[in-house]
Amino acid sequence: MIKPAFSNILIIDGDENISITLNNYLSEKGFKVWVESSAQNALSTIREKKIDLVITDFELSKYTGIEVLQKVKIINPAIQVIIVTAYAEIRLAVEALKKGAFDYVTKPLYPDEILDTINHAIEAKHEDADGQKPAKPKKRKPDQEYIKGPSYQSQLVEKHIDLIAPTDMSVIISGDTGTGKEYVARSIHNKSKRAKMPFVAVDCGALPIELASSELFGHVKGAFTGAVADRKGCFERANGGTLFLDEIGNLTYENQVQLLRALQEGLVHPVGGSKEIPVNVRVLVATNEDLKTLVDKNHFREDIYHRLNEFKIDLAPLRERNDDIEVFAAHFLKSANAKLNKEIDGFENEVLEKFKAYEWPGNLRELRNIIKRAVLICKDNKVTTSCLPPEITNVTSSNAHYGSVMINNTGSMSLKEITERAERGAIREVLKRTDYNKTKTAQLLQVDRKTLYNKMKALNIEDEG
Structure with missing residues (x-):
C-alpha cells in the first residue's frame, strides 16, 4: 500500500508518450502525478507544489539530468530523484548517483520496474523519517546483506571485515560507485559489539551545504528558517551504534571542523543550540576519491584523515x-x-x-x-x-564497449595507446548520441568546447557534424 506521506510525483520528460504512459500507470497506483516537458517549468512546479519524488529524463532540452538533480536538491533536499537514461549513458547515471540521485532506470521503460524503484525510494524516505525519532535497530533485509564472493579480492575484504569488526576503530572504505561500500559498512556493524544498536547511513554527497550541519549535528527550534522543531542529527540518532558517512570528501571545511570535534571529544553542537551533547558513535566512512590526494590539495583536513584512517578497506571494481x-x-x-x-x-x-x-x-x-x-x-x-x-x-572478450580496452593474447599496447583508444571510443560514442552536437557533447563529457576540439584533433576524430 502506498503511504500517504509519499504520494506526489513529478515527471520531467520531453517525450509525450512516455509521460502519458507513466502518468496513467502511476495515477492508477494511487499517486498524485504532475508532468512537465521542460526543466524550467518543472522547477517552478517543485517550488509551488509539495513534491516528494522526481522522475527526470537525463536528456532534456536545456539541462542534463545532473543539473536538474542539483537544482531540485537546492530547492528541497528531501525530494528523491530517479534518473531515466539510455543504457549508453550508464556512466553519466553513475555520476548522478554520486551527486545524490536515489537510483536510475534505463530505456526502454517498464512500468513495473519504475514502480519497484519508487517503492525503494519510499522505503528509504520513511527510514530517514524514522531516524528523527529515537533510533531503534531494524531487521536486516536480504538486500542489505553483504555477499561473500569467491574472488581473491572479495576474500581479502571478508578477512578485513572479520578482523576490524570487533574493534571500535574508524574505517575508510574506498571504491568506485556501486562496488558495495555501504554493504561492507553494514557487515562491519552487524559483526561488531554494537550490532543491536542503530546503524545510520548518510550520503554526504547529497547534503546541501546550508543543511549539512543540521543533518549531521542536529538543530534547535528557530535556529534557521524552516526549523520548526528540535531535530536530532545523525550522530545523536546513531548514538551507541555506528554512523556511516558516504562520500566523506564532499563535506565543507566548516563541517570537517565540527566532525573532528565529534570524533575526538565525543561531543556534538546542534545548530542554534547552547549546549554540547555527548555521543558514543563508531564512525565508518566511504569515498570514491583518494582522500590522501584531497589532503595534498588542501580539500580535506589532514588531521581528520589521520583520525579516520585507523584501518582501510579497498573494494575492487566488478570488472576486476x-x-x-x-x-x-x-x-x-x-x-x-x-x-x-x-x-x-x-x-x-x-x-x-x-x-x-x-x-x-x-x-x-x-x-x-x-x-x-x-x-x-x-x-x-x-x-x-x-x-x-x-x-x-554486443561485447566480446576481446572487445570491450565504449572505449574500454581488453588486450587479447596476440598483441600488446602501451599505456598511451590504451588511454588514447579509450578516449577516442568514448568521444565518438557521445558524438553519435548527440548527432555531433559539439556543445552538448562537451557538456556530457564535462569539458569545454575548446578542450573537445583539441581532443578530436589529437585523436584524429573526424567532424561529421
Whole structure:
C-alpha cells in the first residue's frame, strides 16, 4: 500500500508518450502525478507544489539530468530523484548517483520496474523519517546483506571485515560507485559489539551545504528558517551504534571542523543550540576519491584523515572480480524473483559469458538493475541473451564497449595507446548520441568546447557534424 506521506510525483520528460504512459500507470497506483516537458517549468512546479519524488529524463532540452538533480536538491533536499537514461549513458547515471540521485532506470521503460524503484525510494524516505525519532535497530533485509564472493579480492575484504569488526576503530572504505561500500559498512556493524544498536547511513554527497550541519549535528527550534522543531542529527540518532558517512570528501571545511570535534571529544553542537551533547558513535566512512590526494590539495583536513584512517578497506571494481559475477548474479536473481513474483531458474551459459566480458561501469548496482530488468521481461525459465540490452550482448572478450580496452593474447599496447583508444571510443560514442552536437557533447563529457576540439584533433576524430 502506498503511504500517504509519499504520494506526489513529478515527471520531467520531453517525450509525450512516455509521460502519458507513466502518468496513467502511476495515477492508477494511487499517486498524485504532475508532468512537465521542460526543466524550467518543472522547477517552478517543485517550488509551488509539495513534491516528494522526481522522475527526470537525463536528456532534456536545456539541462542534463545532473543539473536538474542539483537544482531540485537546492530547492528541497528531501525530494528523491530517479534518473531515466539510455543504457549508453550508464556512466553519466553513475555520476548522478554520486551527486545524490536515489537510483536510475534505463530505456526502454517498464512500468513495473519504475514502480519497484519508487517503492525503494519510499522505503528509504520513511527510514530517514524514522531516524528523527529515537533510533531503534531494524531487521536486516536480504538486500542489505553483504555477499561473500569467491574472488581473491572479495576474500581479502571478508578477512578485513572479520578482523576490524570487533574493534571500535574508524574505517575508510574506498571504491568506485556501486562496488558495495555501504554493504561492507553494514557487515562491519552487524559483526561488531554494537550490532543491536542503530546503524545510520548518510550520503554526504547529497547534503546541501546550508543543511549539512543540521543533518549531521542536529538543530534547535528557530535556529534557521524552516526549523520548526528540535531535530536530532545523525550522530545523536546513531548514538551507541555506528554512523556511516558516504562520500566523506564532499563535506565543507566548516563541517570537517565540527566532525573532528565529534570524533575526538565525543561531543556534538546542534545548530542554534547552547549546549554540547555527548555521543558514543563508531564512525565508518566511504569515498570514491583518494582522500590522501584531497589532503595534498588542501580539500580535506589532514588531521581528520589521520583520525579516520585507523584501518582501510579497498573494494575492487566488478570488472576486476570476474570470479564474483556468478555469485552476485545468482543473489540478484533470487531477489528479483521475490520482488517481481517470478520463478526464473537461472542464466543461460552465454549470458554469464557476456556478463564476464562486459566492463560494468556501474559495478554491482548496474548488475543488479540489469538482472532485475531481465527477470521482468523474461518469458523463459532461464534468463537468455534476448533479455539483455545490446550494449552487453554486443561485447566480446576481446572487445570491450565504449572505449574500454581488453588486450587479447596476440598483441600488446602501451599505456598511451590504451588511454588514447579509450578516449577516442568514448568521444565518438557521445558524438553519435548527440548527432555531433559539439556543445552538448562537451557538456556530457564535462569539458569545454575548446578542450573537445583539441581532443578530436589529437585523436584524429573526424567532424561529421
